[in-house]
Amino acid sequence: MPFIDSKITVPVTKEKKEQIKSKLGQAVSLLHKTENYLMVGIESDYDLWLAGRKLERGAYVSVSLYGSASPSDYDQMTGKICQILEEELGISGSSVYVTYHPVTDWGWNGSNF
Numbered sequence: 001m002p003f004i005d006s007k008i009t010v011p012v013t014k015e016k017k018e019q020i021k022s023k024l025g026q027a028v029s030l031l032h033k034t035e036n037y038l039m040v041g042i043e044s045d046y047d048l049w050l051a052g053r054k055l056e057r058g059a060y061v062s063v064s065l066y067g068s069a070s071p072s073d074y075d076q077m078t079g080k081i082c083q084i085l086e087e088e089l090g091i092s093g094s095s096v097y098v099t100y101h102p103v104t105d106w107g108w109n110g111s112n113f
Contacts (some may be wrong), residue, residue: 001066001106005041008063012044019090027080031069058095059085068102071096
């Protein structure tokens with residue numbers, strides 16, 4: 001039950017969104033989850049500031065996860081997310097924040113897991 005929500009400063013075409021979504025679908029296996037229940041949100045043209053300056057190319061990525069993963073799993077996922085954003089949008093990892101939110105109660109289809 002992961003949800004990966006991305007706020008990205010640059011315009012992102014529908015094609016790029018599909019590519020990013022697909023790559024995140026593969027990467028989520030690093031957290032021992034599958035794409036079967038993965039939800040992805042991509043918001044482009046989002047204003048972000050880091051260290052007091054507006055980022056021309058940057059991103060904030062929030063990963064909510066039913067349950068949790070190990071610190072090394074999170075570390076690998078952060079590396080993969082940064083790699084995807086660099087490859088697809090030219091965003092340097094130094095302009096990307098990634099946060100993780102383990103969740104104990106997760107609802108879907110009218111009930112909770």
